[in-house]
Amino acid sequence: MTDNNDNLKRFGQFKLVLLGDSAVGKSSIVTRFVKNSFDEYRESTIGAAFITKTLDLDSLTVVKFEIWDTAGQERYKSLAPMYYRNAQVALVVFDLTDLESFKKSQKWIEELKIQGGDDLIIKLVGNKLDLQDDVKFNIIDDDIVNEYLSILENNSKNSNKNIDGTSMKVEYIKTSAKSGENISKLFQLIAEDLPVEKFKVQTDEYSSTREGIINLNQLKNNYNSSSCNC
Numbered sequence: 620m621t622d623n624n625d626n627l628k629r630f631g632q633f634k635l636v637l638l639g640d641s642a643v644g645k646s647s648i649v650t651r652f653v654k655n656s657f658d659e660y661r662e663s664t665i666g667a668a669f670i671t672k673t674l675d676l677d678s679l680t681v682v683k684f685e686i687w688d689t690a691g692q693e694r695y696k697s698l699a700p701m702y703y704r705n706a707q708v709a710l711v712v713f714d715l716t717d718l719e720s721f722k723k724s725q726k727w728i729e730e731l732k733i734q735g736g737d738d739l740i741i742k743l744v745g746n747k748l749d750l751q752d753d754v755k756f757n758i759i760d761d762d763i764v765n766e767y768l769s770i771l772e773n774n775s776k777n778s779n780k781n782i783d784g785t786s787m788k789v790e791y792i793k794t795s796a797k798s799g800e801n802i803s804k805l806f807q808l809i810a811e812d813l814p815v816e817k818f819k820v821q822t823d824e825y826s827s828t829r830e831g832i833i834n835l836n837q838l839k840n841n842y843n844s845s846s847c848n849c
């Protein structure tokens with residue numbers, strides 16, 4: 620981000636939605652990211668939950684995520700478009716030990732490619748990485764996912780939506796909400812993809828939202844959030 624306003628702080632606000640089967644760990648990823656905690660016995664989300672998180676990407680760039688954590692249970696599926704509509708980022712989560720959840724994540728990606736915004740940033744997240752050390756839980760390995768992603772990329776090159784011939788790239792990352800592995804890396808990857816033009820130079824109005832901002836690198840020690848169950 621370099622222009623005449625080089626020394627001024629920039630602020631960007633982005634809507635992020637989590638989608639995926641029930642019990643894959645969507646809420647746990649959010650909780651690890653926002654509060655740096657984990658709950659073994661978390662209750663299934665009803666409808667959706669909203670939470671915000673503001674962080675310093677670097678000394679000059681601040682980002683506020685408005686996070687919609689949707690419910691994965693089938694009966695809430697019809698609500699999802701309400702949450703991914705106008706989202707800039709979608710995290711499609713599956714459980715690395717559950718093949719059905721991986722198949723579901725493919726359906727979500729198909730739906731997002733048709734119904735989501737043209738500039739939607741999609742990350743495919745394989746969660747519960749901590750369980751993969753155990754052979755009996757090592758169900759979905761990298762080869763399976765990479766094969767799917769290369770088919771996806773080829774298909775999108777040929778689709779009508781990308782008339783310029785470029786493909787809609789879906790980046791894959793494995794996480795563990797339980798151990799925290801790769802959770803901050805996931806959000807770092809998202810931050811790197813956010814469109815520069817959506818960041819505004821700091822204003823007085825923005826200054827009032829700065830309270831409690833944390834640095835991504837200090838994730839382990841701090842959190843700043845507000846939430847409601849909707």
Ligand SMILES: Nc1nc2c(ncn2[C@@H]2O[C@H](COP(=O)(O)OP(=O)(O)OP(=O)(O)O)[C@@H](O)[C@H]2O)c(=O)[nH]1
Nearest residue numbers: 641642643644645646647659663664691747796797
């Ligand atoms: N071992 C392990 N368990 C996890 C991990 N993430 C979540 N869990 C557990 O998986 C269960 C479901 O987690 P949730 O975060 O509620 O899943 P969800 O995707 O939000 O589910 P819905 O709200 O029903 O859509 C909980 O018992 C969590 O403790 C992880 O990374 N590793």
Ligand SMILES: [Mg+2]
Nearest residue numbers: 645646663664
């Ligand atoms: Mg949940």
